Amino acid sequence: KDILAQPPLAANAEQRKAIHALQEARGFSPFLLDGVTGSGKTEVYLQAMTAHLTAGKQVLVLIPEIGLTPQTVRRFQERFNVPVALLHSGLNDRERLQGWRQAREGQARILIGTRSAVFTPLPDLGLIILDEEHDGSFKQQDGLRYSARDFALVRAHQAQVPVLLGSATPSLESLHNALTGKYLHLKLTRRAGNARPPGMKLH
Secondary structure, three states: OOOEOOOOOOOOHHHHHHHHHHHHOOOOEEEEEEEOOOOOHHHHHHHHHHHHHHOOOEEEEEOOHHHOOHHHHHHHHHHEOOOEEEEOOOOOHHHHHHHHHHHHOOOOOEEEEOHHHHHOOOOOEEEEEEEOOOOHHHEEOOOOOEEHHHHHHHHHHHHOOEEEEEEOOOOHHHHHHHHOOOOEEEEEOOOOOOOOOOOOOOO
């Protein structure tokens, strides 16, 4: 059956270029998607995921705790005809175990979670996406200290899959890596669709 429950939105030239680069990626390839607010980063994520899901792969999407908005999750669930698992602090232990198990057994094709989801076993991993990669909540400061962003890169390298870091305000570290060629730098400089930048008038 078709994995798409809804057709993709029309992409502008910058989005198409980013989507094409991600679809062509082979092996470990780190990307920085540097896109202004409203530029349609989520649509790029969704279209990049399509090829991997069609190939029977799993996709890990990491989002900051504060960014775990129901509408973001709903967009993923509404676009694809595949099982989606969630892992975040708002779940009870039983729900969390269920999501972890679905991911580990390969039933969940998409796993959306906050930083600790980066450790979840995914036997058919094909792509890792980190949204709002600059967000401080990807770092755990107490107990086991780690950065989910850094571990996502290590994990993508081990699994030999592409990893996409997205942000409207990239961290200096990621920007440096993109500018020095360690990451492939994808830019979205204009708002997507009919979104208009806020008007400014000088009196």
